[in-house]
Amino acid sequence: MIEDKRIRELELFAQEIRLETLKIIxxxxxxxxxxxxxxxxxxxxxxxxxxxxxxKEPLMKDRDWCVLSKGHAGPALYATLGLSGYFPVNEAYTLNDFNTRFPSHTDHLITKGVDLTTGSLGQGFSQAAGVALGNRLQSIESDVYVFIGDGEADEGQIWEAAQFTAHYKLKHLIALIDNNGRQLDGSCEEVMSHGKGLGAKFEAFGWNVIEVQDGNSIKELAAAFEKARSSELPTALILHTIKGKGVSLMEKSGAHSAKPSAAEWEQMLKEAEEKLMTMKEQAL
Ligand SMILES: Cc1ncc(C[n+]2csc(CCOP(=O)(O)OP(=O)(O)O)c2C)c(N)n1
Ligand SMILES: [Mg+2]
Structure with a gap:
């Protein structure tokens, strides 16, 4: 179990990721x-x-993998990788510029630390399942984490990969389903509902399923990961999250791709900076 003090440090890290993600976008x-x-x-x-x-060794053979199958969330991964030492995070303040190493959707060939190229929804999960099987064939015990969007789960390819992963009992594959309830142009319920829910679907495909009621709580997430480890089956963590979490304007609008005004940018950056400062003061 992770101690409370460590949880608070990780919460602070999450806020740093939020602020840097905003700066990148x-x-x-x-x-x-x-x-x-x-x-x-x-x-x-x-x-x-x-x-x-x-x-220093991004392609290390026994590393754990993180695959952003919902590749449009690239900026969050760049913020995380930058803050974790892969590159100076401000290099990513070139998002989508001509010749940048930081395209909005993640590309393994040009960005250090990006494990697989994604952006065409559905494909990252299949690639991740292939990596998990490849690792097993090479007796590598590494975990493969894959982020999948709830809108992305409308792709038929997701369910082929789910079937494949369960068939081969690839227990080192852990899927993080970002169940934020929204996709590109509306709520998942109105665009394409998931019937009894994504948890029920993964269970029907033979997966170990853990519902994380607050997928934005590090404490709840940590407890879920611990349970996932002891399973002999692949695990789907259904993260009940909030789209735009931590950025009031975005939580309110639920926007998919946003083009905020200068005043809105100022407000969002100020909110994130102030929150980070408060958290740092409280940690002292
Ligand atoms: C194959 C494919 N179709 C369409 C898109 C365009 N697209 C990008 S993001 C998105 C919505 C995804 O919704 P969700 O997975 O719920 O993402 P999140 O809410 O986590 O941002 C769509 C349709 C795409 N990238 N790939
Ligand atoms: Mg979504």
Whole structure:
């Protein structure tokens, strides 16, 4: 179990990720703020505590993998990788510029620390399942974490990969389903409902399923990861999150890709900076 003091440090890390993600998207002026914010806490826990990796050796054979199948949340991963030592985080303040190493959707070939190229929804999960099987064939015990959006779960390819992963009992694959209830142009319920829910679907496909009632709580996430470890089946963590979490304007609008005005940017950055400062003061 992770001590309370460590949990508070990881919460602070999550806020640093939120602020840097905003700065990265601000450098471009627009982007996927909502879907980046909903996974900031899970990223903080993975890179701050759980994953085995070395920023000096990004391709290390026995590393744990993090695959952002919802590749449009690239800025959140760049903020996390930068803050974890892969590159100076301000290099990512070139998001989507010509010749940048930081495209809005993640690309393994050009960004240090990005494990797989994603952005075409559905494909990252299949690739991650292939990595998990490849690792097993090479007797590598590493974990493979894959972030999947709830809108992304409308893709048929997701369910092929779910079936494949369960068939081969790839227990080292842990899927983090970002169940923020929203996709590109509306709520998942109105665009394409998930019937009895994504948890019930993964269970029907033979997965171990853990519902994380507050997927933006590091404490709840940490307890869920601990349970996932003891399973002999692949695990789907259904993270009940909030799109735009921590950025009031984005929580309110639920926007997918946003182009805030200059005044809105100022307000969002100020809110994130002040929150980080307060958390740092409280930690002293
Ligand atoms: C194959 C494919 N179709 C469409 C898109 C365009 N697209 C990008 S994000 C998105 C919505 C995804 O919703 P969700 O997975 O819920 O993302 P989140 O809420 O986590 O941001 C869509 C349709 C895409 N990237 N790939
Ligand atoms: Mg969503």
């Amino acid at each position: 601000h450098s471009r002026g627009n982007g996927h703020i909502g879907g980046s914010m909903s996974i900031a806490d899970a990223l903080a826990l993975l890179y701050g505590e759980i994953m085995h990796y070395d920023p």
